[in-house]
Amino acid sequence: MAWAQVPQVPNELRFADLTIRINEQARREIQSDVDALYRSPTYFQTKAERVNLYLPLVERELRNAGVPSDFKYLVIQESSLIPDAVSTSNAVGFWQFKQGTAEEVSLRVDNQVDDRKNIVNSTQGAARYLKKNNAQFDNWMCALVAYQMGLGGARGYFGTQYNGKKVIEIDRNSHWYFKKFLAHKVAFESPTVRLASNSGYLEEIRVQGPTTLKALASRLGVSETHLKEYNKWTAKGNIPDDRPYSIIYIREDTQQARPAIAQNQPTSQPAVTTVSSVSNTAYPKVTGNQTNATQPNQIKVNNIEGIKAAKTTTQEKFTDQIGIRENKFRRINDLEKDEKIEAGQYYYTKAKKTRAEEEQHVVLPGETLWSISQMYGIKLSALKAKNRIKEDRDLKAGMMLNLREHIKRGEDIPMVPASEFRKVVAYNNQQPSPTNPGTVSSPQNTTVPDSGPTTSNSNAKVTIHTVVQGENLFRISQKYGVSVDDIKKWNRLSNNDIKIGQKLTINKP
Structure with missing residues (x-):
């Protein structure tokens, strides 16, 4: 990829509902952190690809919880979006929760499931924690620093000086964690991030167990190894039956590649957020x-x-x-x-x-x-x-x-x-419309009961299915109780791409 110029830290920017004014000394300090993030093109590219994969889900959960979307940069700062990241203080997962704090925000952590490694559940937990912090300060900067210090530590550090304040002056004495966050915000809202070369995007389904990743793999048209790589929250590949669980996997589709982060562009040509x-x-x-x-x-x-x-x-x-x-x-x-x-x-x-x-x-x-x-x-x-x-x-x-x-x-x-x-x-x-009762719900709202993998049947009844808006091979396989691989084999499909109006042969059991 052609390496772009390192973004420069401005003297003033917006974070959540706050105006952040940065004096020159603090600006140089933050710029040094931005420069460090860009120092290795290979490292930055690898991280940018994870950012483009995971952040649409992070943005959605923050938005649903009423937390400003700028906090999406915090998960990059915390874990570089590595699901099983572990800190020296034994904080784990995308948002780096210790076990006690994780349980405090209703995340399951035991020998079967570790919600800290689940991008959807851990983001929901982080949002709850951040909202609780903000309720104490009415200031999202203080809420962010409290994420690192704890609520008691942040109260002792800030007192009430920023409560309700909407303009924040950043200087050499400002908390290092917030300045580090600003460096990540500047670095990853840059157009450079869009140079990430993902050939697909993360699709989410919700599955009610008991079942296993192995049983789901063939029905989703991916390998068990692939599902284990992106669902490290399940220790042994087992999905319990206590509630629906989010399963994510990469859906290969370059036409639907979706940039994860809003881009800053000059003049009046802003790029699409997601x-x-x-x-x-x-x-x-x-x-x-x-x-x-x-x-x-x-x-x-x-x-x-x-x-x-x-x-x-x-x-x-x-x-x-x-x-x-x-x-x-x-x-x-x-x-x-x-x-x-x-x-x-x-x-x-x-x-x-x-x-x-x-x-x-x-x-x-x-x-x-x-x-x-x-x-x-x-x-x-x-x-x-x-x-x-x-x-x-x-x-x-x-x-x-x-x-x-x-x-x-x-x-x-x-x-x-x-x-x-x-x-x-x-x-x-290619997506279903909420106002059209004839279409299925969007992936994040789909609950898929699992009955194990299915196989083709030589005595099956042949059905011709016409693809409608919002469908993909997995959803069609669920409708007829067959596997994705079977549909691909019956229709000589080389990949998972299908089009609206396309006729598919289904050997229905």
């Missing part, structure tokens, strides 16, 4: 009793009370059915008086918010300001104001809309570079 985070397939987020989603008081949409329309009808009939005043419903959902209620669409029954959970959205062909506002649960007026845009005719595919902060006055809405936009469109086209 394709998953700007992909509208992740939204709206629907929770609650989804089997009764068409009934009132059953679900939340983006953590706001909502409902799914069972059929296309008028606003008057729909609001009568769900027991809400028509004018109020129309105001909540930013609807015009004569607009129809569309079957399968999610609507809100409580007020939408002025800021979305996600920071940005890449506009795709066919989207409108209204559809985007509904997708994220943000008021239409707020979406327009944040982006200084008034009409759908001003909306262009490839625009990067702000969902939380206002764009600066006088600035144009940035456009995603064409190469990145193609990735976003391709990724969205």
